[in-house]
Amino acid sequence: MREIVVLSGKGGTGKTSVTAALVSCAAAGGELVVADCDVDAADLHLVLAPEILERHEFIGGDKARIDPELCQECGLCVDACRYGAVDDAFRVIGESCEGCGVCAYVCPTGAAAMFPCVSGDWFVSRTRVGTLVHAALRVGEENSGKLVSTVKKAAKERAEALGCPILLVDGSPGIGCPVIASLGGADMVLMVAEPTLSAVHDIKRVHALAAHFGIPCAAILNKADVCPDLTGELAAYCRDAGVSVLGELPYDQAFVSAQLAGKTVVEYDPERYGDVFRDIWKKLRAL
Amino acid sequence: MKIAIASGKGGTGKTTVAVNLAALLSDRGANVVFADCDVEEPNAHVFLQTDWEKESPAHLTVPRILTDRCLGESCRKCVELCRFKALICMAGEIMVFPELCHGCGLCRMACPAEAVTDDARELGVVRRGRSGNIEMIGGLLRVGEPMATPLIKAVKKAAGDAPLQIWDCPPGTACAVIAAVSGADFVMLVAEPTAFGLHDLSLAVELVRGMGLACGVVVNRDGMGDSRVLDYLAREGVAVLGRIPGSLEAARASARGGLLIRDFPDIRAVLENVLAEVTARAGNGGLACAK
Numbered sequence: 001m002r003e004i005v006v007l008s009g010k011g012g013t014g015k016t017s018v019t020a021a022l023v024s025c026a027a028a029g030g031e032l033v034v035a036d037c038d039v040d041a042a043d044l045h046l047v048l049a050p051e052i053l054e055r056h057e058f059i060g061g062d063k064a065r066i067d068p069e070l071c072q073e074c075g076l077c078v079d080a081c082r083y084g085a086v087d088d089a090f091r092v093i094g095e096s097c098e099g100c101g102v103c104a105y106v107c108p109t110g111a112a113a114m115f116p117c118v119s120g121d122w123f124v125s126r127t128r129v130g131t132l133v134h135a136a137l138r139v140g141e142e143n144s145g146k147l148v149s150t151v152k153k154a155a156k157e158r159a160e161a162l163g164c165p166i167l168l169v170d171g172s173p174g175i176g177c178p179v180i181a182s183l184g185g186a187d188m189v190l191m192v193a194e195p196t197l198s199a200v201h202d203i204k205r206v207h208a209l210a211a212h213f214g215i216p217c218a219a220i221l222n223k224a225d226v227c228p229d230l231t232g233e234l235a236a237y238c239r240d241a242g243v244s245v246l247g248e249l250p251y252d253q254a255f256v257s258a259q260l261a262g263k264t265v266v267e268y269d270p271e272r273y274g275d276v277f278r279d280i281w282k283k284l285r286a287l
Numbered sequence: 288m289k290i291a292i293a294s295g296k297g298g299t300g301k302t303t304v305a306v307n308l309a310a311l312l313s314d315r316g317a318n319v320v321f322a323d324c325d326v327e328e329p330n331a332h333v334f335l336q337t338d339w340e341k342e343s344p345a346h347l348t349v350p351r352i353l354t355d356r357c358l359g360e361s362c363r364k365c366v367e368l369c370r371f372k373a374l375i376c377m378a379g380e381i382m383v384f385p386e387l388c389h390g391c392g393l394c395r396m397a398c399p400a401e402a403v404t405d406d407a408r409e410l411g412v413v414r415r416g417r418s419g420n421i422e423m424i425g426g427l428l429r430v431g432e433p434m435a436t437p438l439i440k441a442v443k444k445a446a447g448d449a450p451l452q453i454w455d456c457p458p459g460t461a462c463a464v465i466a467a468v469s470g471a472d473f474v475m476l477v478a479e480p481t482a483f484g485l486h487d488l489s490l491a492v493e494l495v496r497g498m499g500l501a502c503g504v505v506v507n508r509d510g511m512g513d514s515r516v517l518d519y520l521a522r523e524g525v526a527v528l529g530r531i532p533g534s535l536e537a538a539r540a541s542a543r544g545g546l547l548i549r550d551f552p553d554i555r556a557v558l559e560n561v562l563a564e565v566t567a568r569a570g571n572g573g574l575a576c577a578k
Contacts, residue, residue: 009328011297011458016483040461041295041490043483061370082391095465095498100391101370139494142462145433173297173458174327177433196542198302198330205328205430212431226535227542251535256512259482 001159002187003152003167004284005037007210009202011173013194014222017255019170020047020264021273023129025281031162032130035155037148037182038172039120039135047264050125050132058135058147060119061099064092070111077103077112095140120147124154129264131158145181148172152182166285175209183213188287191219191243195230203234207241217243218287220280224248244287247280288569289452291324291471293495295487297458299479300507300531301325303541305455306334307548307558309421312451314548319421320449324467325457326411326426326438333544335418337425342414345426345441346407347434349388350374350395352381356402365394365403386433410438413445422449439466460490468495473569474502475528475561480512485519492525501569502526505561508533526568529561 006019019034026032036044064085066077071090078086081103085096092103092112103112119141125132133155137144152169159167169186172178183189189210193203203219210217219238224231231248238245258268265273292305305321312319323329332339350365350373360379373388374381385408395403411428426442428435435457443466446452456467468474474495478488488504495502503526506516511533520527531537531554537547548555 010330011294012299012479040459040464041297041487043296043486046482046486080392080396095462095469098389098391099370100389100393101368102391102393102396105368105393105397137461139460139490140462140465140497144459144461174325174435174463175430176327176428176435176463178461179327180431180433194542197333197544198328201330201333202328208430227539230542253511256481260513260515262482 001164001167003156003169003185004188004190005169005171005182005186006190006192007171007179007206008173008192009175009206010199013192013199014255015192016043016170017259017265018192018220018222019168020044021266021277022281023168024264024266025277026166026168027129031164033155033159033162033164033167034130034132035151035167035169036132036134037151037169037178039144039147039151039178040137042134042136044170045132045134047259047262048127048129048132049262050123050127050134052123052125054124056122057118058120058122058150059116060141060146061117062101062114063094063097063099063117064103064112065115066090066092066103067111067113070109072109074108076106076108080106098142122147122151122154124158133158145177148178148181149184152184175205179209183210183215186215189215189217190284191217192222193219193234194223195221195227195234197230200230200234204237207243218284219243219245221245221248223251226251246283247276249276288450288473289454289471290565291454291456291468291474292477293456293464293468293474293491294458294477295460295491296479296484299477299484301477302330302334302455303547304475304477304505304507305453306331307546308562309335309453310546311548311555311558311562313420317451320446320452321418321421321423322442322446322452322454323423323425324439324442324454326428326435326442327457329425329427331455332423332425334546335421335423337416337418337423339414339416341416342412345410345413345438347388347390347410347437348392348405349385349390349408350383350403351406352383353402353404354380356400357381358400358402362399364397364399368393368397390437410434413441415445435463436466439463443470460494464494465498468500469498471500473565474500475565476502476504477507478504478516479508480506480514480516484512485515488516489519492523503528503564503568506530526564528564529557531557
């Protein structure tokens with residue numbers, strides 16, 4: 001089984017719309033598993049309307065708590081914490097706490113202690129196109145990388161059990177922790193690029209990240225007709241970097257209309273987009 | 288006044304709004320400090336044609352083990368205490384995995400043999416420069432570095448206490464966004480009127496409210512989707528600061544790095560009004576000098 005991660009660097013280039021459209025082509029060919037690894041702004045479920053079969057709490061790590069009864073306000077924890085996570089009233093600022101345990105270590109009275117913190121939930125769901133493994137990081141929580149790894153692992157197990165040839169993973173924007181987590185064990189990165197100077201800048205950093213981990217890339221050029229010259233620049237970059245361009249997509253209101261209707265663009269306009277995405281899927285499988 | 292511009296969903300137009308507001312303020316003669324806190328994929332410099340003048344590496348303090356002092360297998364205290372699995376004991380020797388380290392310093396603190404000293408992992412760079420009259424500060428995360436948060440904090444520290452600051456924040460609702468928006472006097476959320484836009488906006492509103500920060504929303508590409516975002520904002524009592532009409536011409540200009548306030552008077556008017564709305568809600572602060 002091959003694991004393909006959809007990335008873009010810049011947000012809003014169409015990762016999720018493309019993933020959803022590919023999924024609806026792939027589904028016709030048998031069992032399918034898709035993972036939504038954009039855990040702090042997950043959107044794939046809005047299109048795939050999952051029926052949740054399993055719900056699991058995600059404990060990302062521990063967080064500190066200071067018991068005011070035991071606290072002698074000595075200030076040792078305040079001085080030792082490198083994250084500024086203990087305030088003047090000797091309370092732990094939850095969103096700043098990294099869960100390192102320094103405060104509990106230095107506390108002479110045992111007032112500061114560590115407690116497991118539920119920082120999200122992850123789900124295995126049935127959808128009209130196959131199995132969706134997805135998650136919701138609680139707002140403002142950290143450890144999104146760890147949740148991404150959890151989602152991916154669960155998706156991989158299911159895809160292997162079902163004998164799926166491909167596991168499709170919808171990634172996060174950026175190139176930091178959650179993206180790096182989504183690349184663990186990946187066989188290919190599918191970059192969704194748009195012809196804007198920002199996206200050109202950003203896709204190069206995604207490509208450099210994939211190269212850093214030795215993962216080959218393919219690309220889809222979305223909204224290609226918005227700035228044909230920049231699309232040309234993207235295509236030239238891909239050619240020089242040995243990245244296969246699997247297809248070009250137009251800027252089309254149909255993508256927004258499909259999303260508003262809770263459909264993939266292939267379901268929304270099969271005549272226009274069915275063949276386009278089937279062709280991309282075929283190329284992706286052949287790579 | 289420190290204005291953080293965030294969104295939840297990526298690609299809604301955070302950077303577009305941020306750079307145009309900065310240019311608008313600069314046109315009025317204000318001294319603007321622009322901090323690009325999207326250190327994973329910074330883009331503001333593309334629009335503001337920044338001349339970067341100075342670049343300094345930012346580091347995270349990670350441990351280095353002095354093997355001649357380390358008690359090894361018989362102690363293992365650092366290995367047992369590290370909650371990030373950044374230290375292991377192999378063949379009697381302590382090994383450090385610097386990329387897993389969060390830089391908390393617990394290993395050094397707890398070592399009974401003073402065998403842990405400081406080393407540094409490069410997170411990326413903090414750069415400074417100018418875009419006309421706008422002072423630019425930005426971070427650029429090293430490719431392969433997972434931790435954006437400490438670099439974002441370094442960028443904000445470099446911006447210091449300048450009275451009028453615009454912070455361009457990363458997408459999402461996790462720790463990087465918290466690091467970016469915390470300490471802002473006002474958080475401006477940029478949303479698009481789509482299904483994904485609404486879902487991610489509602490998470491961002493929850494985040495900002497949870498942090499006790501004042502916020503308002505700029506609806507971008509207005510007319511492209513439906514009314515669900517406006518309905519949500521009315522229901523939740525979140526201020527609509529302005530609505531930027533959707534336009535393919537504006538999208539094309541932005542794609543090429545153009546500033547919309549230069550060529551689209553209707554968008555300039557919307558953003559002028561956005562500034563007035565923010566001033567009315569968050570007080571004059573540094574905006575006073577922009578009058």
